[in-house]
Amino acid sequence: MPELPEVETVRRVLETELTGRTITEIVVRTPTFYRPPPRAALTGLIGKTVTGFSRRGKFLSLLAGERSLVLHLGMSGRLTLTDRPAGNRSVKHCRFEIGFGGKTLRFVDPRRFGRVGGPLPKFGPEPLDPAFTPDFLKAAFQGRKAAIKALLMDQGVLAGLGNIYATEALFRAGIRPSRPAGRLRRAELESLHEAIRFVIREGIRLRGSTLDDEAFLDPYGKPGGFQNRVCIYGRREGACGHSLAKTKRPIASRSAVYCPVCQK
Ligand SMILES: [Zn+2]
Known part of the structure; x- marks a missing residue:
């Protein structure tokens, strides 16, 4: 299961690759998320430009101006970048894709413990923060x-x-x-x-x-x-x-x- 270092690795890659790109399409692939997919939270991102990615604990947030989308990889979720357009139905266990006009971010989640949207829970300090002593x-x-x-x-x-x-x-x-x-x-x-x-x-x-x-x-x-x-x-x-x-x-x-x- 991805822990802080794995999620931080993902965050750094996505921040480098996607900041400044505009979200052109969202494809929600299955209606059966472990928790129901917040379609409004996803579709509301279309046309918005990514301003960065933040991380708290094992949660990642895509930031687009005042909007954000919380993601949790769960047990075996994976965020993958591809140059192929969104909507490729042959990708197994793909829950949603976010298209950036030329680049696509896929959320693949075979065990469905991943989470999309919703508020962040309450956390203790981050291990690398000065508050952790x-x-x-x-x-x-x-x-x-x-x-x-x-x-x-x-x-x-x-x-x-x-x-x-x-x-x-x-x-x-x-x-x-x-x-x-x-x-x-x-x-x-x-x-x-x-x-x-x-x-x-x-x-x-x-x-x-x-x-x-x-x-x-x-x-x-x-x-x-x-x-x-x-x-x-x-x-x-x-x-x-x-x-x-x-x-x-x-x-x-x-x-x-x-x-x-x-x-x-
Ligand atoms: Zn020993």
Whole structure:
């Protein structure tokens, strides 16, 4: 599932390729979105010029003057740029296309967990914002008994982290994913803060992670590179050389991988 670095990679490509272009047509391809497609929100964009793309957490917004369109890639959604005109019916799982007179942006979403339109939910700070500090983590975790990994993936606490980057940050900080968040010591909060910023920055620098069968690709169809830097996610042996373990109890509905030697 695309997380902050993958969505930021998409945002940068779209901002470069589409800013200043005028939306010439919208083709909504299926009437069966996971949530119904806001046709008015889409068709109202025709004739408008793109002023940029913004990102908050894992949400992307196409900006066109005072209008905007919120997009969420869900589990396996992909935004693809093509030079072919909109309306090619042979593209599978295509939910909508936005034509820019010569360029087309396609939203392909096989599992239909993607989201189009609607307001943005409430988010915690962005990991690379100055508002995100060890003190912020201390306050956010105060008295919380929930597993640290669950809170890191809670978008209302901190924006943008999912399974991959939370798993990697906890490994780098030497903290087990099942630890009650409120019990972390000051030094651990500082390590965790640094580790989160490191993995997010690396993820963006390497243009995201391409793992799993629903592998992420950027709008040009190119894979990311962070998968070559993961220390434990999707591995049996950690980069530390130890055999990895999984939590018996699920955290955020799945068992969490960790190194029983390096993570306390
Ligand atoms: Zn280890």
